[in-house]
Amino acid sequence: xxxxxxxxxxxxxxxxxxxxxxxxxxxxxxxxxxxxxxxxxxxxxxxxxxxxxxxxxxxxxxxxxxxxxxxxxxxxxxxxxxxxxxxxxxxxxxxxxxxxxxxxxxxxxxxxxxxxxxxxxxxxxxxxxxxxxxxxxxxxxxxxxxxxxxx
Numbered sequence: 001x002x003x004x005x006x007x008x009x010x011x012x013x014x015x016x017x018x019x020x021x022x023x024x025x026x027x028x029x030x031x032x033x034x035x036x037x038x039x040x041x042x043x044x045x046x047x048x049x050x051x052x053x054x055x056x057x058x059x060x061x062x063x064x065x066x067x068x069x070x071x072x073x074x075x076x077x078x079x080x081x082x083x084x085x086x087x088x089x090x091x092x093x094x095x096x097x098x099x100x101x102x103x104x105x106x107x108x109x110x111x112x113x114x115x116x117x118x119x120x121x122x123x124x125x126x127x128x129x130x131x132x133x134x135x136x137x138x139x140x141x142x143x144x145x146x147x148x149x150x151x
């Protein structure tokens with residue numbers, strides 16, 4: 001991997017309450033990777049026990065309900081036990097999670113151009129969908145019917 005050529009790298013911790021993993025979203029993740037939108041750098045699974053301890057799970061530990069063989073070998077070894085423990089801090093006891101590290105390939109050309117021009121990322125974040133919807137609802141409430149919001 002040439003870091004100068006890469007797009008932004010993000011991570012997600014996706015909690016599965018009661019260790020119930022349906023697998024419905026996994027084909028969509030595969031599709032994103034196959035279309036070159038993201039590149040999976042690392043994918044790991046953890047479970048937070050009722051005593052608060054966090055254990056790493058192997059694909060075979062996840063049961064037969066979901067076929068995850070497509071993800072075998074998807075780990076680059078970026079995630080270590082301290083990352084698993086940190087992910088576990090976000091989980092409720094008795095739940096499991098997928099921890100995904102991925103490169104945003106779609107943004108790589110923009111990131112390369114910005115680097116070449118000397119720009120650097122100084123902040124980033126995510127806006128929860130619920131917060132965005134609440135802000136949009138609040139904006140709609142302040143706009144008179146047939147009018148536009150004041151600037």
